Amino acid sequence: MKQRFLFALALALAPVAMGAQSYSSGQTVWPAFEGWEKNADGSASFVFGYMNDNWEEELDVPVGPGNDIQPGGPDRGQPTHFLPRRNRFIFRVRVPADFADKEMIWTLTTQGKTQKAYATLRQDLYIENIDIMSETGALGAGASNPELRADKAPVVKIDGAKTRTVKVGEPLTLVAVVTDDGIPRVRSQTQPPASPNPAAQERLRQLSLTPPYRPTVAKAVGLHQAWFVYRGQGKVTFDPPQIKTWEDTRSGANSPWAPIWVPPALMTDGKYTTKVSFQTPGTYILRAWADDGALTGDDELTVTVTR
16 A cells, blocks of 8 residues: 555646646657555456546547457457546456466557556455545545445446437437445535624635645545446537546535535435437447445446437
């Protein structure tokens, strides 16, 4: 865990060393090996994510030479649609117990530049839920919490068929059913002052303008659900607009990593309804994402879009 913390600290401080430059578009995506987990049957799972250096541009890279995982690839379930900024613990690749000291490599080419992530079963890269909680911002760096240690990931199931067909521009209704253990309790990064007086309002305004100061990201905790495009190229519109599943730390963003963001009210029946429409024909994989602020669960829907 110490090695991962130092790596995260280096990433956090890199913008300072580089003059705090940031870009809306034109930058590359870096594949990331997050660590490996033990499975009950003795096998292991390599856990991957990525860092898109852009704040706005979303890139598409089909499975193939430019988006390849080996051995066993090129398709090992990786995304082909890359959301902005840091996306941690996005997918897992199971390997047998006898994988031993072999190496798995994710090769990703964007903007004409090729980056690689190297996965191994080195013991210092073994991760547990508490590591995931810490690195996504539910805990501070190196911290622990008895309540969070007992947390179980939420479970999300798509209501209805897992494959759908819809025409361009035609809204499709999505229903995600989410169950959770109620841990952790809701906590925003900074709760807004209760008083409406001018001094309190000014304090709220100052808080919204305060940049993050922790060496790791901070995150509001509390159950919420969102959809995002995992595979598929073309504009996709969700209604209502979805909570960000990537680390958008900007003030005012609809993101659990943004200052003062508060989780929405829970659906009493656990059912979250969203409409989605597509502008371009093709095959899309949409991911239903449930996040309690510390751990996540997901389910996937394949949509074929026709004219």
